[in-house]
Amino acid sequence: MEELLQVKGLRKTFTLSAKQQKLENTKEKVKVAVDGLSFTAYKGEVFGLLGPNGAGKTTTLRMLATLIKPDAGDAILDGASVVSQPELVRSKIGFLTSELKLEDFFTPNYQFDFFSGLYGVKPEVAAQRKKELFERFGIDKFAEVKVGNLSTGMKQKVSLVVSLVHDPDVVIFDEPTNGLDVLTAKVVTDFLLDLKARGKSIIVSTHIFSLIEKICDRVGIVIAGKMVTCDTLEAICAGKPLEDRFFEIYEEKVGRIDE
Amino acid sequence: MNNIMTIIKKELARFFGDRRLVFTTVIMPGLLIYLMYTLMGEGMMKQLTTADDYVAKAYAVNMPEDVKMMASSLRMEWEDWDGNPADKERVLKEIEEGEKDLLVYFPENFTADVEAYNMENKAPNVELYYNSEKSNSETAYQMMQSFLKGYEETMVNKYDVNAGMGEGVFGKYDMASDAGIIGKMLSGLLPMLIMTFIFSGCSGVAPESIAGEKERGTIATLLVTPVKRSALALGKVISLSIIALLAGVSSFLGTILSLPKMMGDEVDLNVVSYSISDYLLLLVVIISTVLVIVSIISIVSASAKSVKEATTMMAPFMIGVMLISILPMLGADIGGKAAYAIPLFNSVKAMAAIFGFKTDLVMALVSVGVNLVATGLLVTVLTKMFDNENVMFGK
Numbered sequence: 020m021e022e023l024l025q026v027k028g029l030r031k032t033f034t035l036s037a038k039q040q041k042l043e044n045t046k047e048k049v050k051v052a053v054d055g056l057s058f059t060a061y062k063g064e065v066f067g068l069l070g071p072n073g074a075g076k077t078t079t080l081r082m083l084a085t086l087i088k089p090d091a092g093d094a095i096l097d098g099a100s101v102v103s104q105p106e107l108v109r110s111k112i113g114f115l116t117s118e119l120k121l122e123d124f125f126t127p128n129y130q131f132d133f134f135s136g137l138y139g140v141k142p143e144v145a146a147q148r149k150k151e152l153f154e155r156f157g158i159d160k161f162a163e164v165k166v167g168n169l170s171t172g173m174k175q176k177v178s179l180v181v182s183l184v185h186d187p188d189v190v191i192f193d194e195p196t197n198g199l200d201v202l203t204a205k206v207v208t209d210f211l212l213d214l215k216a217r218g219k220s221i222i223v224s225t226h227i228f229s230l231i232e233k234i235c236d237r238v239g240i241v242i243a244g245k246m247v248t249c250d251t252l253e254a255i256c257a258g259k260p261l262e263d264r265f266f267e268i269y270e271e272k273v274g275r276i277d278e
Numbered sequence: 279m280n281n282i283m284t285i286i287k288k289e290l291a292r293f294f295g296d297r298r299l300v301f302t303t304v305i306m307p308g309l310l311i312y313l314m315y316t317l318m319g320e321g322m323m324k325q326l327t328t329a330d331d332y333v334a335k336a337y338a339v340n341m342p343e344d345v346k347m348m349a350s351s352l353r354m355e356w357e358d359w360d361g362n363p364a365d366k367e368r369v370l371k372e373i374e375e376g377e378k379d380l381l382v383y384f385p386e387n388f389t390a391d392v393e394a395y396n397m398e399n400k401a402p403n404v405e406l407y408y409n410s411e412k413s414n415s416e417t418a419y420q421m422m423q424s425f426l427k428g429y430e431e432t433m434v435n436k437y438d439v440n441a442g443m444g445e446g447v448f449g450k451y452d453m454a455s456d457a458g459i460i461g462k463m464l465s466g467l468l469p470m471l472i473m474t475f476i477f478s479g480c481s482g483v484a485p486e487s488i489a490g491e492k493e494r495g496t497i498a499t500l501l502v503t504p505v506k507r508s509a510l511a512l513g514k515v516i517s518l519s520i521i522a523l524l525a526g527v528s529s530f531l532g533t534i535l536s537l538p539k540m541m542g543d544e545v546d547l548n549v550v551s552y553s554i555s556d557y558l559l560l561l562v563v564i565i566s567t568v569l570v571i572v573s574i575i576s577i578v579s580a581s582a583k584s585v586k587e588a589t590t591m592m593a594p595f596m597i598g599v600m601l602i603s604i605l606p607m608l609g610a611d612i613g614g615k616a617a618y619a620i621p622l623f624n625s626v627k628a629m630a631a632i633f634g635f636k637t638d639l640v641m642a643l644v645s646v647g648v649n650l651v652a653t654g655l656l657v658t659v660l661t662k663m664f665d666n667e668n669v670m671f672g673k
Contacts, residue, residue, distance in 0.1 A: 084502050087667040110504035119502065120495035124292055136284040137503045181499070 020061040023189065023220045024083070028092035029056045031078050052078040054244035055092065060222055060237065065215050067235035068224040069265065075244040076224035077116070080193045083222070084114035097189060110138065113182045116193035120178075123167025127158050127177045130166065131184060138185035145184065152180045156206065172203040179207065190214060192223045196230060208234060228262045240268060247272050281505045285513025286520075289487060293521050303482045303521065307475065308528030315536035334418035336380040337369060342389050345429060352421060354380075373409055379418040381407040392433065457635065465634030466607040469626045471533055472526065473603035476568050477596055479525025480575045484518050485588035488579035497670065511576075511660040515653070519572045523565065552632070559642050560632050566649035567625040571599070573656035580663045583672075606630035618644050621652040 031053040040046065053075040060066040068076045081087045083094055085105035093100055099107040121130050128149075135145035153159040156176040161169055166177060175198075183190070195211065196204040211221055211234050225231060231238055232252070238261075239249040248255060248268060256264050293299055334354045338346070339361040349356070359369060361383065372378040383405040385391060391402040404426055408419035440451050491497040500510060552560075574595060582588035602623045605612050618624040624645035631638050663669045 086498065086501060087671070106504045106506060109502060112502075114502045118495060119499040121499060122292070122491075122494070122496045124296065125288075129291070133284065133288050134499075134503065137281055137500070137505050139280070139504075178499075182502075 020064075022059055023062045024060040024066075024094060024096050024222065026056060026058050026079075026083075026092075026094040029053050029079060029082055029089050029094060030091040031075070031082060031087065032090055051244055053082070053089075056241070056244065056246050057092075058239045058246055058249045060220065062220050063215070063218050064236035065211065065221040065223065065234050067231045067238045068222070068241055069226065069228075069231055069238055069261075070224075070241035071226060074241045076226075076241055077193050079241070080114075080116070080191055080222070080224050083108075084112060084191055085109055086114075110185070111187060112189045112191055113185070113187035114191045114193075115179055115182045115195070117175075117198060118193075119182070121166045121174070121181060124165060126163050126165055127153070127169075127180070128162040130177065130181050134181050135184045140185050148184065148186060152183065155210070156180055171198075172200055175199060175203060176206070179210075188219055190219055190221045192221065194225055195223055196225070196227065228260075228265065232261050240265065242269065242273060279509075281509040282513045282516070285505070285510060286517040289514065289517035290520065292487075293483065293517075299483075303479065304524045304528050307478065307525060308530075308532035311529055311532035312536045315533065316539045319536065319539040332414060332417075334379040334414060334421070335377070336382060336418060336422070337378060338382050338384075340384040340386055340388060341382065342384065344389075345384075348429065349425065352425060354418065354421075370407065373407055373415065376409065376412045376415065379408065379412070379415040380422060381405075382422060383407070461633060461635045465630040465632075465636075468533075468633050469606055469629040470600070470603040472530060472564065472629060473567070473599055473622075473626060475529035475533075476522055476526040476564070476571055477575075477599050479522040479529070480518065480568070480572050481589070481592050481596070482525065483521050484572060484575040485579045485582070485585045485592070487514060487518060488576055489582040489588035490585045492580070492582075492670065493584045501664070501670065507664040508657070508661040510664055511657050515569065515572050515576055515657055515660070518576065519565070519568045522572055523568050526564065526568065552635075556632050556637055559637065559639065560629065562646055563625055563628045563632075563642055566646040566653070567622060569653040570621050570625075570649045570656070573653050573660065577656060577660055577663065580660060581669060602626055615641065619648055621649050624648055 030051070032049045032051050035043065035045070035048055035050050039050075040048070043050070056075070056079055058066075068079065070076050078087070082089050083096065083101060085101050085108050089102065093102045095101075096108050097111050099111060101108050125133070131149045131153075132145065135142075135149075140148070150159075153162060156179070158173065158177055158180060161173055166174060169177065190211075192211070195207055199207060208230065211223070215221060215234070221234075223230075223235070235252055237249070237251050238255055240247045240255070252261070255261070255268075293303075332353070334352075336354050336356055337359045338356050339359050341349070341356075341358070346356070357378075359365070359381075369378070369381060373381055385402045385404075388402055388404070395401055406419055406422055409415040410419070440446070444451055488497075491500075501507075575592060578591050578595065579588040582591055599622065603626050605623070606626055613620075613623070613627075617627060618641050624641075628638070628642040628645045632642070
């Protein structure tokens with residue numbers, strides 16, 4: 020299998036303000052969000068980062084998307100370094116998280132064209148892609164409605180479509196189904212499987228076991244900023260449901276959950 | 279380069295697609311200034327002048343015959359009063375209430391007292407009772423006062439200074455050209471107004487475009503695209519400059535069109551004729567100024583967490599810009615040529631020179647150059663800020 024992404028010793032710390040220190044009940048000024056994380060993902064597979072809230076999944080994905088810079092370590096994505104070639108990395112990926120918002124003022128149609136322009140997609144290619152994606156997600160009926168007037172689910176679909184204007188080979192998706200209603204969540208998971216079928220590589224983060232079981236080929240379990248285990252879904256599960264295995268691993272590494 | 283254009287197009291589409299925004303930033307300031315100045319000018323005129331054909335009604339006590347003769351040329355309707363203290367209250371009340379405009383009270387033996395006057399005894403006093411709240415009364419008072427001064431001069435006249443209609447043996451006494459006088463006035467006033475308009479134009483749109491995008495999380499969507507941060511910074515600064523320039527032009531037109539009404543009829547703006555090259559130079563100076571101000575406001579906006587915070591943080595900069603723009607009003611050539619090295623202050627100086635008919639092409643171009651370099655530096659700072667996760671995502 021061809022390597023797509025090599026994450027090597029990524030580390031990210033945040034400085035805590037006096038107020039945050041009090042809130043987290045700690046005297047430490049620096050919080051380590053990601054602590055020397057390493058893993059490898061391969062082309063054409065769906066890689067899932069699994070972990071509880073605050074484990075450092077989102078921080079890791081934001082570093083991969085070059086929104087924030089690692090304190091140490093690097094990640095090579097399809098030959099481009101997130102530290103030294105952030106623009107090249109950005110041109111190869113589609114990054115999606117609920118943190119990325121679209122301006123309420125513009126219509127989905129305008130947004131698609133605008134972002135196609137920024138990614139340097141040729142107008143005729145963009146038009147064709149827009150037609151396909153808008154139809155697939157049912158945005159075509161709302162193409163000329165300002166984003167601000169769309170329903171929450173429709174907004175999320177538009178965000179998803181806009182992050183894919185350049186048909187990236189690598190899709191990084193932070194908590195893909197978080198906050199989505201059951202119908203939209205189903206559309207999104209089906210779409211991810213569809214992307215995989217088209218040979219795209221996908222990296223997702225989630226704390227939802229069923230999602231991992233449904234779409235992922237390989238899983239990395241992240242706890243407190245560290246990669247605890249990383250293997251194929253089958254190898255990790257070893258015949259048991261993922262949920263059971265996760266808690267076994269958690270207790271093995273961290274201790275009893277109710278302690 | 280393409281990306282800069284894409285960003286500019288989006289920013290302009292955002293602005294011009296919002297009719298309310300266009301109205302409040304571009305159309306309203308000019309319109310408001312025009313209406314406000316026009317009303318202010320007319321109000322001031324009304325206060326200061328009475329209707330031309332008004333005939334003031336005045337009481338005269340002990341008015342000598344020769345004075346009466348001369349005073350008949352005034353627009354006044356005289357009524358003699360014997361000065362009987364019994365009628366005092368009625369007469370004063372009439373003046374207070376505006377039924378009469380003036381009471382002129384001569385001492386009983388005025389003519390004799392004047393003739394007997396020498397340095398040793400007290401000069402006879404003519405008393406004028408009036409009500410300065412009523413403009414008719416005020417005008418009558420002024421008229422009578424200057425009439426009496428003139429009358430006094432005819433009694434003791436030894437020599438005059440600059441008598442006649444402002445012209446002597448060698449021609450006009452005041453050598454200043456009409457244009458020069460107005461130029462001096464405009465060179466003090468207009469640079470300040472222009473700077474203020476540009477600043478308020480920028481501050482109407484920049485916080486929304488940068489701090490607003492941060493606040494709403496839409497800037498992150500731009501930051502995950504392969505667009506260079508410098509392209510983003512330049513795109514924002516250029517598009518905001520275009521909008522700020524439009525807002526500035528609107529305010530400027532409002533001012534220029536209302537100026538004649540504000541200044542009254544004495545100021546004939548037709549004598550002010552700047553050449554096309556003056557206007558062009560002015561435009562270039564203004565554009566370079568807009569770029570500097572927009573860059574400053576963009577940096578302030580980028581460092582703010584919300585639109586509200588950006589607007590608050592802008593206040594000190596507004597005061598700073600106002601301060602440097604009133605300096606030419608103080609008249610002196612502050613700082614000499616060296617001051618042209620200071621961005622924005624050089625714009626004020628260059629504009630003052632152009633409006634004062636003292637255009638200095640070299641120094642104006644130096645100002646433009648300095649401002650462009652300053653813009654370059656500021657855009658670099660803005661680029662660094664767009665690339666700084668603490669600035670962009672810091673909570």
